[in-house]
Amino acid sequence: MAARKAKKLMQGNESCFEGAIYAGCRFYAGYPITPSTEIAEGLSRRLPQIGGKFIQMEDEIASIAAVVGASLAGLKSMTATSGPGFSLKQEGLGYACMAEVPCVIVNVMRGGPSTGYPTGPSQSDVMQAKWGTHGDHPVVALTPAYVQEIFSETVRAFNIAEKYRTPVIILYDEIVGHMREPIIIPEPGELEVIDREKPTCPPEDYLPYDRRLEVPPLAAFGEGYRFHVTGLNHKDDGFPTNDSKTIEEGVKRLIRKIDNNRESIWKNDGYYLDDAEVVVFAYGSTARSARRSVRMAREKGIKAGLFRPLTIWPFPDKALKEAVKKARGVIVPEMNLGQIVLEVERNCPGMAVTGIHRVDGEPINPKQILDAIEKYR
Amino acid sequence: MSTGAATAKKQKLSVPFDYNKYIRKNKLPHIWCPGCGHGIVLKSLLRAIDKSGLTKDQICMVSGIGCSSRTPGYVDFNTMHTLHGRALSYATGVKLAKPELKIIVTTGDGDALAIGGNHFIHTCRRNIDMTILVYSNAIYGMTGGQFSPTTPQGSMSTTSRYGNIEPSFDCCELAKAAGATFVARGTAYHTQELERTLIEAVRHKGTAVVEILDSCPIYFGRQNKYKSASQMMEQIEKDGTIPAAQAEKLPPEEVKGKLLRGILHRVERPEYCEQYLKLVEKALGKGNE
Ligand SMILES: Cc1ncc(C[n+]2csc(CCOP(=O)(O)OP(=O)(O)O)c2C)c(N)n1
Numbered sequence: 001m002a003a004r005k006a007k008k009l010m011q012g013n014e015s016c017f018e019g020a021i022y023a024g025c026r027f028y029a030g031y032p033i034t035p036s037t038e039i040a041e042g043l044s045r046r047l048p049q050i051g052g053k054f055i056q057m058e059d060e061i062a063s064i065a066a067v068v069g070a071s072l073a074g075l076k077s078m079t080a081t082s083g084p085g086f087s088l089k090q091e092g093l094g095y096a097c098m099a100e101v102p103c104v105i106v107n108v109m110r111g112g113p114s115t116g117y118p119t120g121p122s123q124s125d126v127m128q129a130k131w132g133t134h135g136d137h138p139v140v141a142l143t144p145a146y147v148q149e150i151f152s153e154t155v156r157a158f159n160i161a162e163k164y165r166t167p168v169i170i171l172y173d174e175i176v177g178h179m180r181e182p183i184i185i186p187e188p189g190e191l192e193v194i195d196r197e198k199p200t201c202p203p204e205d206y207l208p209y210d211r212r213l214e215v216p217p218l219a220a221f222g223e224g225y226r227f228h229v230t231g232l233n234h235k236d237d238g239f240p241t242n243d244s245k246t247i248e249e250g251v252k253r254l255i256r257k258i259d260n261n262r263e264s265i266w267k268n269d270g271y272y273l274d275d276a277e278v279v280v281f282a283y284g285s286t287a288r289s290a291r292r293s294v295r296m297a298r299e300k301g302i303k304a305g306l307f308r309p310l311t312i313w314p315f316p317d318k319a320l321k322e323a324v325k326k327a328r329g330v331i332v333p334e335m336n337l338g339q340i341v342l343e344v345e346r347n348c349p350g351m352a353v354t355g356i357h358r359v360d361g362e363p364i365n366p367k368q369i370l371d372a373i374e375k376y377r
Numbered sequence: 378m379s380t381g382a383a384t385a386k387k388q389k390l391s392v393p394f395d396y397n398k399y400i401r402k403n404k405l406p407h408i409w410c411p412g413c414g415h416g417i418v419l420k421s422l423l424r425a426i427d428k429s430g431l432t433k434d435q436i437c438m439v440s441g442i443g444c445s446s447r448t449p450g451y452v453d454f455n456t457m458h459t460l461h462g463r464a465l466s467y468a469t470g471v472k473l474a475k476p477e478l479k480i481i482v483t484t485g486d487g488d489a490l491a492i493g494g495n496h497f498i499h500t501c502r503r504n505i506d507m508t509i510l511v512y513s514n515a516i517y518g519m520t521g522g523q524f525s526p527t528t529p530q531g532s533m534s535t536t537s538r539y540g541n542i543e544p545s546f547d548c549c550e551l552a553k554a555a556g557a558t559f560v561a562r563g564t565a566y567h568t569q570e571l572e573r574t575l576i577e578a579v580r581h582k583g584t585a586v587v588e589i590l591d592s593c594p595i596y597f598g599r600q601n602k603y604k605s606a607s608q609m610m611e612q613i614e615k616d617g618t619i620p621a622a623q624a625e626k627l628p629p630e631e632v633k634g635k636l637l638r639g640i641l642h643r644v645e646r647p648e649y650c651e652q653y654l655k656l657v658e659k660a661l662g663k664g665n666e
Contacts, residue, residue: 027474048660053473053653058499062466065459069439069470072457073478077470095460221437221455221471222478228450230458239404239450240458 013038019154029066064092074220080106094133120361124336138258147181276305293369412606414565414591425575443485445512462492480507501555505649522596559585566614
């Protein structure tokens with residue numbers, strides 16, 4: 001066994017770009033915005049050292065476009081942004097879903113709406129991540145809560161993107177983005193790294209959108225396949241169509257591709273869930289406070305537990321239903337005015353679901369959550 | 378069609394160009410209307426590509442959204458039909474990721490200069506190696522005839538019912554000012570000349586912008602009282618333009634109101650991907666510290 005690696009003090013955003021490099025990311029395009037800028041700054045230094053490409057584009061729309069172009073040319077690609085920039089990326093995100101181009105989009109959430117509170121944390125983009133781009137489309141979004149976890153979840157984001165030919169969103173907030181914690185950088189090979197499947201058939205037989213396959217292999221431009229990519233509804237060969245059956249089947253396959261693989265995309269963390277009578281459902285930095293609240297409640301003899309999703313989309317309905325089986329109520333703290341709480345309500349019919357919400361740019365503290373838990377004493 | 382002896386002799390001498398080498402024949406018929414110039418431009422482009430010596434695998438054609446942006450679907454290259462206005466950004470990603478690819482962008486005047494205007498100027502500024510064909514038909518064709526940034530002042534369109542009050546862009550001046558290192562103008566009327574211009578544009582290392590005047594007889598022509606597609610081509614593309622070399626020798630009053638054709642600007646300036654390689658050398662030097 002290799003000697004135990006020393007811990008390194010790292011900021012969340014640093015951990016993100018080091019995770020991306022570990023996952024094989026070799027292309028970054030972005031436009032600076034607080035509180036995500038350190039990712040761009042770090043990659044502008046790191047990527048050229050390892051044969052990667054970094055470009056600062058003129059805006060966020062151009063950035064996601066360049067990322068998708070680079071991915072089609074065969075490089076693992078990503079961009080990072082925050083609130084206003086995430087809004088601008090929505091059309092490009094939909095294109096990546098439709099054209100089935102692997103890529104990773106980091107959104108370090110800050111207060112909104114509009115320019116809002118650039119240096120304050122928020123979790124108000126969770127629904128935008130799901131519904132921000134128009135049309136029916138699949139969404140995968142991950143919500144790490146610790147600096148170490150940002151590293152591993154960034155690797156996982158690339159893996160999901162590559163495996164399912166889909167954009168993956170990483171949502172964390174200003175608190176974990178700017179927090180420094182000691183982390184251990186995994187050795188090469190320690191974490192799984194997945195690369196997209198490439199076609200092996202003769203070019204004339206290649207169908208980049210083959211409906212018979214859940215995830216058709218993806219060729220890279222310039223390697224002999226000469227395929228066509230469009231954001232229009234298309235046939236199996238990638239060319240546009242007006243045929244209603246083909247359109248419907250194409251859109252349904254997009255959704256199915258993620259739906260059928262939810263089990264492998266989901267990832268949750270539980271704390272004292274086994275006998276929990278009150279479950280706190282929390283994600284991102286809020287889950288850190290919630291963990292503390294649960295411990296404090298247990299010390300007081302209250303059977304509280306924490307359900308912490310690392311995959312927020314697709315929504316972890318199955319595991320949540322399982323976790324609340326013995327519960328009398330669910331508490332959902334989030335730094336917005338009520339987004340994921342609605343999803344929790346939908347999945348826990350008949351159960352008391354209490355939201356704790358905050359949009360003043362301050363984190364939700366353990367005491368706030370504990371107060372809500374104590375009602376179940 | 379003439380069947381005279383002279384014509385027959387001429388045909389024997391020059392081997393007719395086989396467009397099938399580059400066309401995805403099973404994707405035809407195309408969507409372009411009768412009288413539209415986009416197909417004529419494509420033919421000049423394919424002849425130019427053929428003379429460039431590039432293989433089909435070496436070319437990546439990228440477009441935005443619009444009638445002109447449908448071009449990549451019909452040609453047998455690596456092809457990408459993207460979002461309205463964003464072709465140059467997608468193309469930048471492809472190029473930087475794989476600099477060995479030759480990037481050709483087909484875009485409309487609306488796609489390139491209205492919604493994509495910001496990307497247009499910044500692409501020119503970077504001088505990243507790509508050939509950009511702006512199909513300038515002075516109208517939004519795909520959406521049915523609204524005015525565009527190149528619609529002449531006073532013209533009618535479905536959104537300028539009393540005549541367009543906005544002045545228009547000169548695409549070539551804009552490209553030059555933004556830093557493009559090759560700027561040219563051609564027309565769908567002058568097909569041979571356009572072919573020659575495009576050969577030079579494709580050969581150029583850096584951002585090459587070619588504005589191509591072509592006509593939209595259905596949406597621009599009808600609303601502006603042109604009698605036919607051919608009359609439109611003659612009036613706008615033939616009589617409305619003059620070769621830049623010829624214009625230089627004429628008194629200004631004879632050139633007034635005409636747009637210049639040919640290569641208007643060509644300079645050498647470091648290309649973006651080459652600059653990036655130099656940056657990598659620096660980064661590696663630092664990495665060893
Ligand atoms: C974001 C967005 N806005 C608007 C449209 C609608 N739209 C499609 S093509 C087009 C204009 C195309 O005009 P131009 O670029 O000049 O090309 P042409 O069709 O004339 O060749 C517009 C406005 C769109 N597809 N996407």
